[in-house]
Amino acid sequence: MGITTSRTIYNPAQWALILEIRRYTLISKLVVISGVFSCPFWLSALFFTSPRDYSYLSSLVVVPLLAVICMGMVTHVSQGDPFLRWLLGAGLVAHMAFSSLCLWLGFLLYGATLDAFHYWTIGLARMQDFSVIGWSAFHPPYTSTNLINNIAGVIMLFTGDGLPALFITFALMALWGGYFFYRAFIIAFPEGDRWLFGLLVILLPSILYWSSPLGKDALAQFCIGIASYGLARYHREHNAFSAIICILGIGGMMAVRAHIAAMLAMGVVIPYAFSKTRGGPMSMVAKIFVLPLFLLGTFFLVTKAEQLVGLKNNSVAGSIEQADTLTRNTQTGGSSFNEGASLPVRIAESPFLLFRPFPWEIHNPVAAAASLESAGLLLLCWRRRRSIRSTLSHWRDPYVGFILIYVLEFSIAYAAATSNFGILVRERIMMLPFVLMLICATPKATIEASRLPMRKISSQWIPATAYKAVRTRS
Numbered sequence: 402m403g404i405t406t407s408r409t410i411y412n413p414a415q416w417a418l419i420l421e422i423r424r425y426t427l428i429s430k431l432v433v434i435s436g437v438f439s440c441p442f443w444l445s446a447l448f449f450t451s452p453r454d455y456s457y458l459s460s461l462v463v464v465p466l467l468a469v470i471c472m473g474m475v476t477h478v479s480q481g482d483p484f485l486r487w488l489l490g491a492g493l494v495a496h497m498a499f500s501s502l503c504l505w506l507g508f509l510l511y512g513a514t515l516d517a518f519h520y521w522t523i524g525l526a527r528m529q530d531f532s533v534i535g536w537s538a539f540h541p542p543y544t545s546t547n548l549i550n551n552i553a554g555v556i557m558l559f560t561g562d563g564l565p566a567l568f569i570t571f572a573l574m575a576l577w578g579g580y581f582f583y584r585a586f587i588i589a590f591p592e593g594d595r596w597l598f599g600l601l602v603i604l605l606p607s608i609l610y611w612s613s614p615l616g617k618d619a620l621a622q623f624c625i626g627i628a629s630y631g632l633a634r635y636h637r638e639h640n641a642f643s644a645i646i647c648i649l650g651i652g653g654m655m656a657v658r659a660h661i662a663a664m665l666a667m668g669v670v671i672p673y674a675f676s677k678t679r680g681g682p683m684s685m686v687a688k689i690f691v692l693p694l695f696l697l698g699t700f701f702l703v704t705k706a707e708q709l710v711g712l713k714n715n716s717v718a719g720s721i722e723q724a725d726t727l728t729r730n731t732q733t734g735g736s737s738f739n740e741g742a743s744l745p746v747r748i749a750e751s752p753f754l755l756f757r758p759f760p761w762e763i764h765n766p767v768a769a770a771a772s773l774e775s776a777g778l779l780l781l782c783w784r785r786r787r788s789i790r791s792t793l794s795h796w797r798d799p800y801v802g803f804i805l806i807y808v809l810e811f812s813i814a815y816a817a818a819t820s821n822f823g824i825l826v827r828e829r830i831m832m833l834p835f836v837l838m839l840i841c842a843t844p845k846a847t848i849e850a851s852r853l854p855m856r857k858i859s860s861q862w863i864p865a866t867a868y869k870a871v872r873t874r875s
Contacts, residue, residue: 422484425596429487432604436494447501447565450508452518459561464569468493471573478580484596485583492576492603499606500572500613504564507614517615520546521564524553531558544656549617564615571619575612578619579603581626582834588633589800590842594788598841602834607774611827617657621831624653628665629834636799661831664810672802754812754829755836771826781840788843801842804835 436443448460471493479486507515527550530538539551553567560566583599602608612622628650634643647669655662756775763769782789795801811832815825 421594422596425600426484426487428600429484429491429604432491433487433494436491436498439498440494443498443501446505447497447568450501450505451564452508452512455562455564457563460563460565463560463563463566467566467569467573468497471576474577485599488583488599488603489576489580492579493573495604495609496572496576496613497569499609500568503610503614504568517568518564520549520553520615521567523550524557524567525562527551527554528557528562544659545617548656549615549620552620553615567615568613571615572613574623575608575619576603578612578622578624578626579608579834581623581630582838585626585629585633586838586841588630588637590838593838593843594841598837601837601841605774605833605837607771607826608830608833611830618827618830620657621654621661624650624657625661625665625831626650626834628654632669632803633800658831660814661811664807664814667810668803668807671806672797672799750816752812754816754825755832757825767823767826778836785840785843788841789839792839792842801839804838808832808835808839 447464448457472490475486475489475493479489504517507517527538531554539554541547543551556567556570557563560570579602582602583595586593586598586602587595608622612618628647631643631646631648631650634640635647637643651662651665651669654665756779758768758772758775760772760776763772792801793805796805811829815828
């Protein structure tokens, strides 16, 4: 779709925005082209990396079918939005490629001990038991590791015993989690830089790599994305359907990682309790009746989370002892850090959680890749410091407050209990989308518009969404 007008005069802010959209669309196209041309390599890794034989024919049918179905869904949700179509198309190719890469590297580095192979093996046994004992083969508890075992078994009832189909199914869950984050951002920050945010939340290497294989991380991205989308809708519309979407996301996260669900719930409740009431008397009435329910639900989630992560008591001393135990347990292998550091020191270092490992903490190639991305994020935060400062000044906005509370809780909890870069880099992808929201909430084009002169350009090449955006902001 193009614009029929031949010449349009744009002010500096509009011209800067157009350049940004054009650049990000080009990046998405390049990702699609690179993924298509490299597919012989990553498809070989996907189909021929396995610790045991399986039905190759079923996977050769199911994997392309999943890709076609996903592409149809992309076409549906991106109607009238060429940028989103290219972005999700790039995300589809990239998630499939990174899923294959993770499978190959995991087998190369860890062999049959990879967690994904364990989930596959247990799920395969339960799929086979299903023909004898029925649905009781997928026995409780329906949380944490056993949840993934059961989900793997149920999926294989429909896709066959192939490991590639499982990996791609979970990779596509993570992709749609990224889509829900993108939708949440548009609703919560309608004037924000949705193009940069979409590019980062869908195509950031650490999110791609860690959320694409079979495991908890893909489900976590999907559930947190749904929760953030439901909350953004609720703050805009204040209807029951939006609240149900948010609750479903938190409930799903409760089954995957209960302590993260508790953080999400507290992030919802605390800002809502202290935010400025909008919408008149009815909004105040809604807060009076809804807030106690949120508080009770949060207390329940926190209690269950304590049980599931192993806190034996609620005393401060017991919590510190448990945090120290978790820290010692994660100080294994060549990726350990903060060895011997006290709990106060670990908490004091929590603001730097996003930017570690630092260059002097690199001990292996995986840490080097993570450090490179962390340095890029640090540079991006510095370049967007005015945007971040502007967003933080609206801390009483319920959604901004939700992000701040969640990021603060996550940083402190993981800084206190984790001293392994492998675990840290993998699990902080549950925090990254919200940090990216803070970075992109205020458009860079508006901040830097004064550097650009007035331009007169042909609008034939401008995507429809870009044209609507610049016309809306004029």
